[in-house]
Amino acid sequence: MRARLAPIASTSPRLLAGLTLLAVVGLAALAGALLAGDPFRTSEALLTGPSGHHPFGTDNLGRDVLDRVLHGTGTSLEVSVLAVTTGTVIAAPLGLVSGYAGGLLDDLLLKLAEVLQIIPGFLLALVAAAVFGASLLLLVVILAVIFFAPTFRLARGEAIGLRGREFVQASRAAGAGHGRILRRHILPSALTILLVNASFQAGTAVLIETGLSFLGVGERDTVSLGAMLFDAQSYLEQAWWMSLFPGAFVALTVMGMNLSGDGLHQLRDVRASGRAGPRRPARGRGPAMPRLGVAPTPAGPAKAPGGDA
Amino acid sequence: MLSYAARRLAGTLGLLVAIVVVTFVLVDLAPGDVAQVLAGQAGDPHYLADLRAQLGLDRSLGHQIGAYLLQVGRGDLGFSTVRGEPVLDVLAGRLPATLLLGGTSLAIAVAGGVLLGVIAAARRGSRLDAVISVGSLLAYSLPVFWLGQLLVALLAVRLHLLPSGGMTSATEQLGSLAVVLDVLRHLILPAATLAVLLMALVVRTTRAAMLDVLDEDYVMAARGRGIREGPVLFRHALRNAIRPVITVATSELGFLLSMLVLVEAVFSWPGLGTLLLDSVLSRDTPTLVGLLLFSSFVVAGANLLGDLLYMRIDPRVRLR
Numbered sequence: 111m112r113a114r115l116a117p118i119a120s121t122s123p124r125l126l127a128g129l130t131l132l133a134v135v136g137l138a139a140l141a142g143a144l145l146a147g148d149p150f151r152t153s154e155a156l157l158t159g160p161s162g163h164h165p166f167g168t169d170n171l172g173r174d175v176l177d178r179v180l181h182g183t184g185t186s187l188e189v190s191v192l193a194v195t196t197g198t199v200i201a202a203p204l205g206l207v208s209g210y211a212g213g214l215l216d217d218l219l220l221k222l223a224e225v226l227q228i229i230p231g232f233l234l235a236l237v238a239a240a241v242f243g244a245s246l247l248l249l250v251v252i253l254a255v256i257f258f259a260p261t262f263r264l265a266r267g268e269a270i271g272l273r274g275r276e277f278v279q280a281s282r283a284a285g286a287g288h289g290r291i292l293r294r295h296i297l298p299s300a301l302t303i304l305l306v307n308a309s310f311q312a313g314t315a316v317l318i319e320t321g322l323s324f325l326g327v328g329e330r331d332t333v334s335l336g337a338m339l340f341d342a343q344s345y346l347e348q349a350w351w352m353s354l355f356p357g358a359f360v361a362l363t364v365m366g367m368n369l370s371g372d373g374l375h376q377l378r379d380v381r382a383s384g385r386a387g388p389r390r391p392a393r394g395r396g397p398a399m400p401r402l403g404v405a406p407t408p409a410g411p412a413k414a415p416g417g418d419a
Numbered sequence: 420m421l422s423y424a425a426r427r428l429a430g431t432l433g434l435l436v437a438i439v440v441v442t443f444v445l446v447d448l449a450p451g452d453v454a455q456v457l458a459g460q461a462g463d464p465h466y467l468a469d470l471r472a473q474l475g476l477d478r479s480l481g482h483q484i485g486a487y488l489l490q491v492g493r494g495d496l497g498f499s500t501v502r503g504e505p506v507l508d509v510l511a512g513r514l515p516a517t518l519l520l521g522g523t524s525l526a527i528a529v530a531g532g533v534l535l536g537v538i539a540a541a542r543r544g545s546r547l548d549a550v551i552s553v554g555s556l557l558a559y560s561l562p563v564f565w566l567g568q569l570l571v572a573l574l575a576v577r578l579h580l581l582p583s584g585g586m587t588s589a590t591e592q593l594g595s596l597a598v599v600l601d602v603l604r605h606l607i608l609p610a611a612t613l614a615v616l617l618m619a620l621v622v623r624t625t626r627a628a629m630l631d632v633l634d635e636d637y638v639m640a641a642r643g644r645g646i647r648e649g650p651v652l653f654r655h656a657l658r659n660a661i662r663p664v665i666t667v668a669t670s671e672l673g674f675l676l677s678m679l680v681l682v683e684a685v686f687s688w689p690g691l692g693t694l695l696l697d698s699v700l701s702r703d704t705p706t707l708v709g710l711l712l713f714s715s716f717v718v719a720g721a722n723l724l725g726d727l728l729y730m731r732i733d734p735r736v737r738l739r
Contacts, residue, residue, distance in 0.1 A: 124553070225434060230714050232677030233695065234441075237707060240699040241445050317562055321681055324564050325696055339565055343685065346583070350572045357565030364560035372556055 121380050125373025128309075131366030138359070139187050142180025149178040149333045157349045167351035169341060175355055182335035183359050189246055190315035190367075193253035194308050201258045202304050205265025206296055210273055210288070220266070223259040231256035232318060239327040246329055249319060256318075257311050264307050268300040302378045309371035313364040320360050335360050424723065431719040436488065438715050442708045443484050474500060491712070497705040501698070506709040509694065516586055517690030519602075521679055523610045528617035529668060533657070535618075536625025536664075540633060541652055552626060559619035563678050567612040567685035574608065581608050584687040609686040613678055620674075624667045628660035635659075662729060669725030672718045 153172035160167045166175035208216040235252045242248055272278055278295050286294070322328055323336030330337075335356040342352035471477045475486065490497055496506035539551040575583035582588065586605050587598070632638065633656055641655045642648075676692075683692030691710060698706040 124556075225437070230673040230676055230711070230718060232673070233680070233711060233714060236680070236695070236699060237442065237711070238445060241448070313560060320562055321564065321677070324562075324681065325684060327699070336562075339562070339568065342568065346568060346572050347576050350576075353565065353568045353572060357562060357568065360562045360565060361560055364562070365557055368556055368560045 122373040122377045124369050125377060128366050128369030128371070128373050131362055132370060135183060135359070135363045135366055136187065138180050139184035142177070142182075142184045146177040146180045147174060149173065149181040151177075157345065157352075159349075160351055166355040167349065169338075169349070169352050170345055175338075175351060178333050178338055179335065179355050179359050181333040182338060182356060183363065185246070185332050185334050186316045186319055186360065186363055189249055189253070189319045190312045193250045193315045194257065194312045196250060197254040197257035197311065198261055198304065198308050200254070201261035202265045202300075205262040206269045206292060206300060208262070209266035209269030210292060210296060216266070219262065223262045226255070226259040227263075232321070235318060235322060236325065236327060239322055244322065244327050244329045246332065249322070249329075253315050253318060257315075261304070261307060261311070265300060265304060268303060269296055272296050272299050302374065306371045306375045306378070309367050309374065313367035313371070316360060316364050316367070424727070427723050427726075431716070431723075434719065435712055435715060438711055439488060439491070439708060440484055442704075442711055443480060443487070446702075446704050446707070447480050487708070496709040496712070499698075499703055499706045501701050501703040502706065506705050509706055510691070510709060510713060513689065513691045513694045516688060517679060517683070517692065519606065520609055520613065520683070520688055520690060521675060523606060524613035524617055525668070525675065527610065527614040528621050529664075531614075532618040532621025533625050533661075533664060536622045537629055537652055537657060539622070539626045540629030541648070543630060543633075548626075551622060555619040555622040558615055559623070561616065563612060563616050564681045564685045566615060567609065567682055570608050570612060571685070581605075583608075584685075586689055605686075609682050609688055612685070613675075613682050616678055617675065620667060620671060621664065624664050625660065628663040629656055632656045632660045658732070661732065665725050665728055665732075669721040669728075672721045673714075676714050676718070 151173065153168065153174075155164070155168050156172045157170055158164060158168045164174050164176065166179060169175055169178070204219065208219050231252075235249075235256065238252055239248065272295070278291060281291055281295055319328075320334065320336030320339070323334035324340045326337075326340055328334045328337050338356040339353060339360075342349070342356070345352050468477075475483060478486075487497065496510070498504075499506050499509055502509055535551050535555070539548045542548045571583045574580045582605050584605075586602060588601050588605075629652075638651060638656055641651045646655075679690065680692035680695055682688065683690050684696060687693065691714075694706065695710050697703070698710065
């Protein structure tokens with residue numbers, strides 16, 4: 111294990127930094143669940159600054175900001191992991207099969223993905239959350255829907271790119287069935303890029319979750335970092351700590367996810383170029399441009415995965 | 420090209436109809452309706468029934484949707500009972516503030532982001548590149564509303580340099596020049612907040628696109644002909660790398676809109692974002708549907724514009 115970790119750290123310090131951040135944030139959430147005090151307990155000490163007794167200070171109701179930050183971090187992680195897992199488990203296999211098989215179903219699914227992608231996801235989530243009264247389950251479902259289109263299109267593009275590669279052709283010629291090719295060749299080759307995509311989406315999920323609760327449409331009886339920042343908005347003049355600490359934990363969580371995704375991506379590029387000699391841009395990779403027939407051009411659209419919210 | 424644009428427009432129309440249906444169904448599924456909000460919690464049942472009939476809420480959902488679509492076809496987005504104004508007027512009143520904020524930050528983000536992205540790509544692997552790319556990744560991870568709050572706490576509350584929110588001071592009568600300066604002073608913090616996030620996205624896209632292009636033979640050929648590095652980067656390479664940047668700038672408009680809602684909320688900026696939030700909280704369905712329609716229309720329009728721009732820049736692109 112150590113022998114494998116060392117080269118990862120030297121080729122991709124970002125991955126190491128990201129995973130370290132995630133470990134810290136994860137431990138904080140764990141501490142919130144196991145050790146921290148009741149995040150709803152009020153006290154007489156209103157709006158007191160950071161001290162030995164309350165390291166992150168107290169809020170306008172005298173609640174301990176540290177306790178609330180730890181619980182809120184747990185909420186964010188929970189929502190984000192559930193949403194991204196659900197979205198990926200549904201969209202990735204569909205995309206791989208759809209891209210590999212092609213045909214009418216592929217056309218239909220692609221159309222569906224295109225439509226989903228134009229609807230401003232965050233705004234729709236805002237309306238749905240406000241209308242139904244937000245619950246964590248609803249949030250997970252909405253996020254999974256938002257993430258469906260980008261993940262589907264990524265997986266589909268990968269499958270199309272891999273379909274024509276020599277090792278797939280060879281396997282086909284050797285008599286392997288489609289199911290076996292998908293499981294043994296297409297899925298493993300697409301796995302890294304899907305993981306990269308998932309970690310960026312996890313970051314986006316945290317931003318959307320906290321963003322919605324910041325706008326006051328989050329679930330009120332769970333602690334959310336976004337709702338804490340909403341409370342902080344009215345006390346910016348007296349109590350900066352109400353804003354600084356919850357926001358910092360959102361930022362650290364998202365940074366951990368984005369750094370991991372970026373590092374993983376770097377690692378994949380290094381591996382690919384390590385085999386193929388000097389680095390050449392991979393043509394035809396990444397999400398294909400819709401509706402545009404493009405003659406061979408130098409640059410495919412290099413869009414940050416998980417970039418839209 | 421015209422028929423292509425027409426087909427894209429038809430597709431957009433279909434999408435807009437879908438959005439109307441989805442929004443109406445969503446709002447219909449929710450407990451309570453606008454009549455209840457207007458009449459108050461303990462509203463008189465007769466008054467409530469009258470109000471529902473007046474608003475057309477007593478008809479079937481399909482009927483309501485059909486009536487609304489016909490209305491939109493005539494260029495009328497309906498009437499906001501909550502605000503007592505036609506929705507179109509409500510939107511038009513808020514649009515300039517959002518255009519000012521969004522336009523300013525997008526301009527800053529594209530100008531600064533493209534420059535930084537080109538520099539990072541030109542110095543690939545250097546310390547400067549690491550600083551720019553890690554920096555933009557970290558900036559991209561910031562919750563935009565928190566960044567806004569920090570700037571307010573530091574620059575407005577602590578140092579009293581800039582106003583903490585709103586678009587105007589609205590105190591005494593000011594001359595027209597003073598009004599412009601006043602609005603500009605209010606614009607600095609929200610525009611800077613938004614620009615940081617957008618710029619991070621543009622930097623990352625530009626850098627990646629430039630890296631792909633810089634390996635190409637024609638770049639080497641240009642260098643071989645002794646052309647200086649500046650023109651090679653900006654005239655030869657960037658011209659080919661700008662396509663993905665345009666895609667991001669136009670296709671991420673949805674992202675820009677959601678950021679706008681958050682930033683406007685932090686700075687009480689009187690634009691479409693605060694309007695959206697208000698109408699969600701007050702169950703102002705006509706305004707809400709109008710806003711969603713408007714923003715989807717803008718997003719779809721921007722995508723189309725982006726594709727058409729491609730063709731101007733890159734004649735190899737053919738439309739199907």
